[in-house]
Amino acid sequence: MYFKILWSQAKQKWQVTLLLFLAMTALVTLYVYLQNTSQFSSRSMALAMKAMGHNMILLPKEADPLAVYLCTDGQDPFSEESTCALATHPDLSSKYYVSVLQKRLTLSGLDIVLTGIEPVLRGDETAEKSHPIPSVPSNHARLGFAVGKGLKLDEGDQISILGEPFAVAEILPERGDLEDYRVYVSLKDCQRMLGLEGKIHVIWAFMCLGHGGTIQELEARQRKLLEEYTPALRHISKMDIATGRYTARLTTEKSLFYLLALVFSVTVLVIVVTGLQEVTERRRELGIFIALGATTGYVVLLYLGKMLIIAVAAALAGFYAGSELAVGFTSQFLVSNTQPVSILYERLPVVLLLTCAAALGAMLPPIIQLVRTDPNQTLNAE
Amino acid sequence: MLQTKDLTKRYRKKGETILALDRVNLYFEPGELTVVQGPSGSGKTTLLLMLGGMLTPTKGTVMHDDKDLYALSALKRSVYRKHHVGFLFQSFHLMPYLTVKDNIALPLALRRGKAEAAERVASAAKRVGLSARLSHRPKELSVGEQQRTAMARMLVGDPEIILADEPTGNLDKRNREIIAECLEAERTKGKTIVLATHDEELMRLGTALVLIEDGKVTAKE
Numbered sequence: 001m002y003f004k005i006l007w008s009q010a011k012q013k014w015q016v017t018l019l020l021f022l023a024m025t026a027l028v029t030l031y032v033y034l035q036n037t038s039q040f041s042s043r044s045m046a047l048a049m050k051a052m053g054h055n056m057i058l059l060p061k062e063a064d065p066l067a068v069y070l071c072t073d074g075q076d077p078f079s080e081e082s083t084c085a086l087a088t089h090p091d092l093s094s095k096y097y098v099s100v101l102q103k104r105l106t107l108s109g110l111d112i113v114l115t116g117i118e119p120v121l122r123g124d125e126t127a128e129k130s131h132p133i134p135s136v137p138s139n140h141a142r143l144g145f146a147v148g149k150g151l152k153l154d155e156g157d158q159i160s161i162l163g164e165p166f167a168v169a170e171i172l173p174e175r176g177d178l179e180d181y182r183v184y185v186s187l188k189d190c191q192r193m194l195g196l197e198g199k200i201h202v203i204w205a206f207m208c209l210g211h212g213g214t215i216q217e218l219e220a221r222q223r224k225l226l227e228e229y230t231p232a233l234r235h236i237s238k239m240d241i242a243t244g245r246y247t248a249r250l251t252t253e254k255s256l257f258y259l260l261a262l263v264f265s266v267t268v269l270v271i272v273v274t275g276l277q278e279v280t281e282r283r284r285e286l287g288i289f290i291a292l293g294a295t296t297g298y299v300v301l302l303y304l305g306k307m308l309i310i311a312v313a314a315a316l317a318g319f320y321a322g323s324e325l326a327v328g329f330t331s332q333f334l335v336s337n338t339q340p341v342s343i344l345y346e347r348l349p350v351v352l353l354l355t356c357a358a359a360l361g362a363m364l365p366p367i368i369q370l371v372r373t374d375p376n377q378t379l380n381a382e
Numbered sequence: 383m384l385q386t387k388d389l390t391k392r393y394r395k396k397g398e399t400i401l402a403l404d405r406v407n408l409y410f411e412p413g414e415l416t417v418v419q420g421p422s423g424s425g426k427t428t429l430l431l432m433l434g435g436m437l438t439p440t441k442g443t444v445m446h447d448d449k450d451l452y453a454l455s456a457l458k459r460s461v462y463r464k465h466h467v468g469f470l471f472q473s474f475h476l477m478p479y480l481t482v483k484d485n486i487a488l489p490l491a492l493r494r495g496k497a498e499a500a501e502r503v504a505s506a507a508k509r510v511g512l513s514a515r516l517s518h519r520p521k522e523l524s525v526g527e528q529q530r531t532a533m534a535r536m537l538v539g540d541p542e543i544i545l546a547d548e549p550t551g552n553l554d555k556r557n558r559e560i561i562a563e564c565l566e567a568e569r570t571k572g573k574t575i576v577l578a579t580h581d582e583e584l585m586r587l588g589t590a591l592v593l594i595e596d597g598k599v600t601a602k603e
Contacts, residue, residue: 001484001491008479288475291436292535293464294492295457376437 006306009282016274020310021317027260027267028318028355029325032347034256036326040341041249053132054204056094056222056237058086058230065236068202071102071113071178077199080187082233083120086203089229090124093222096206097122098133101190101199107161107183110150114161115182116190116200132206136186141166145173146180161185162193205235215239215246268362275303275366283373290375300367304360311359315352384410384433384543384574388442391428391597402428404597405442412542415565415575417588425597426578430545433576434467435459446543464493468541472548474532476520482507482531483516489539506534510560526557533564544568544575550584562587 010017059068060076067074083099086092101116119131136142141159143151148171153159157168166185174180191197213221219239226235289299323343331341389406392399402425410416410433418426431437433444435451444451446466451459468489476485486506490499507513510530520528529549536544546565550558558581566587569575579585593601 001487004484005477005480008477008484012479284475285477288477289492290460291434291463291469291475292489292492293460293462293467295460298492376431 002302002305005302006309009302010306010310013278016278017306017310020271020274020307021314023267023270024311024314024355024359025318025321027263027358028315028351029322030260030263031354032319032322032351033325034253034260035347036323036341036344037330038253039344040326040330054096054098054206055239055242056205056235058082058203058205058226058233058235059201061232061234063201063234071104073103075102075201077101077196077201078232080118080198080200082230083118083200083203086205086230087120087122089225090122092122092225092229093218094205095122095125096120096131096133098131098204099187099200100202100204101187101194101196102182102201103190103194105162107147107159108151110147111181112144112147113178113182114190114193115184116187116194117184118187133204136169136184138186138189139164139166140169140185142170142172142184143168144180144182145171145175147183148172159183164189164193203233215243264358268358271307271359271362272365275307275363276369279303279366279370279373286370286373287375296371296375300370303367303370304363307359307363308356311356312352314359315355318355319348319351383412383445383447384576385445386429386433386442387445389429389432389439389444390441391425391432391437392440401597403432403439406594406597406599408592408599408602410543410574410576412574413569413572414589415569415577415587416590416592417585418576418578418592418594419580419585420594424594426594427547428597429594430469430547430576430578433543434469434545435462464489464539466542468536468539468544470532470536470544470546470549472551474520474528476528476531476535478520481517481519482512482523482534485520485531486516486534486538488535493539502538503534506538509537510534510564526553526560529553529557530560533561537564537568542573544573544577546575546577546579548579548581549577550579550581558583 057065057068059065060078063076063078064074066072067076080099083097086094086097097120099118099120103114105112105114117133117136119133119135121131141161143153143159148154148168151159153168153171155168155170159166159168161183166189172179187200191199219237222237223235226233286296286299290296320343327341327343386406386408389403389408390401391403392401394400406425406429408416418429420426428437432439435444435454438452443453446462451462454462477488480488483503487499487503490502503516504513507516510533512527512530512534515523515527515531520531523531529552533549544565549565550561553561562584565575565577565584569587569589577584577588585591591602592599
């Protein structure tokens with residue numbers, strides 16, 4: 001009979017029931033959509049950061065950073081094992097490393113930077129995510145834009161570097177900086193040509209913003225861990241672009257979550273107002289129930305039970321709608337190599353719990369009014 | 383047995399104190415139908431609500447089988463109403479969204495007694511001539527049928543105390559007769575009936591008469 005009364009009451013005021021259901025569904029839809037989009041935009045942002053290039057360099061404590069920036073002979077070679085050692089620490093925010101050996105040379109009258117590279121992926125990262133810097137096959141060279149243009153070379157041409165022949169694998173797009181003068185070869189080829197087997201000059205690292213907290217907290221944490229894991233190395237981070245992007249993303253997310261707060265407030269208001277109205281309209285029923293031997297608790301449970309059922313239905317509908325919206329809309333502009341935008345079913349229990357808690361919380365003022373209503377008032381007013 | 387002891391009720395309304403009942407001392411025996419009479423606003427409904435454990439007195443109390451009703455917790459008073467009291471109001475007070483059948487079954491549902499519910503509902507409906515109207519909602523019934531539904535709802539719980547407040551106030555002769563027959567039948571079964579009414583035909587059923595004026599019992603017969 002309890003559920004029959006609930007159903008009959010909901011059906012009797014079906015417009016109010018529908019309004020409550022739609023308001024709560026809209027709230028849950030927006031919440032789930034934002035949550036889903038936020039998670040996948042975070043993944044997408046990691047890819048965007050990878051595309052921006054390395055944002056940290058590691059070199060020996062005593063090395064002169066200027067020599068490394070200018071690729072002069074003053075660089076201090078160290079063991080390439082350091083890169084592999086770094087890649088064994090999954091708690092670091094950096095996931096992608098490149099061992100780099102570099103030397104300035106003159107090739108056919110053109111100043112170039114011979115750069116031997118060996119990309120190293122952190123141990124726990126899957127290969128399908130791919131390293132932002134692709135490796136160079138042996139006896140192949142990837143030329144910076146200025147080198148290709150200056151030496152009039154195209155893909156497939158041959159080039160001789162320090163007496164060794166290399167096939168041009170790719171001409172890189174113009175960057176407008178030192179990168180345009182680099183000639184990338186494999187690290188092993190470079191070490192052999194320069195007589196520096198097992199040595200590198202610098203480690204390029206890509207720090208991702210995936211560990212939570214602010215970007216400042218993340219950087220401080222990374223610094224602390226690196227001092228512990230690699231006491232012989234110094235690290236210099238270049239977080240200005242990342243910080244800009246991080247701030248932009250934070251601003252967007254905040255504005256969206258303020259929108260969510262606004263919708264939440266409106267929904268709570270709808271629940272409170274309709275609840276108060278219903279308690280007023282059903283005052284006579286309270287008197288009848290009490291006269292028939294029901295307790296006030298039973299009548300309160302009728303209100304809460306009805307709201308709970310609407311909340312569960314709205315949570316399920318909103319979860320599905322929000323997830324489908326996220327999949328349908330955000331998958332068009334968010335890019336992820338490993339996990340496409342999808343429905344996050346593991347979040348459903350939390351969504352259900354939050355929706356029910358919000359709905360029941362919003363019912364508090366109507367319930368207080370109900371409990372304070374004198375059941376005799378209407379029975380006595382014959 | 384139902385008894386009131388110095389039953390007093392004062393209301394505060396718009397800053398004014400209204401004395402609804404003033405030191406009322408009454409006995410209501412099983413098998414007795416007590417007619418309570420008095421002008422409008424004299425305190426009849428207040429008395430019935432207090433006898434039903436619905437309204438806490440300002441002073442005095444109501445005893446049921448030597449138990450002080452208002453010394454009991456609100457929960458225990460609801461149990462008293464559920465198992466011992468049946469109300470019958472002038473305005474019927476049916477649940478508009480429930481069918482006749484569900485309205486009649488409501489007291490049993492609140493008792494959580496399901497075993498004989500269907501039979502008892504059918505029997506109560508038959509007694510008031512509503513067997514063919516069980517699937518209708520109150521708004522689809524005539525005034526008389528609505529009051530008969532309320533009567534069936536009261537009868538289904540087989541209460542030992544029946545508190546009826548102007549139950550025939552809005553009814554035609556035929557429906558008044560049905561209500562009167564039911565009340566008389568219940569009295570002969572040994573029920574305690576307290577009936578507030580101005581209906582002269584109904585008053586003739588009374589085995590006792592109480593006159594109330596301005597909250598005071600002015601006569602008992």
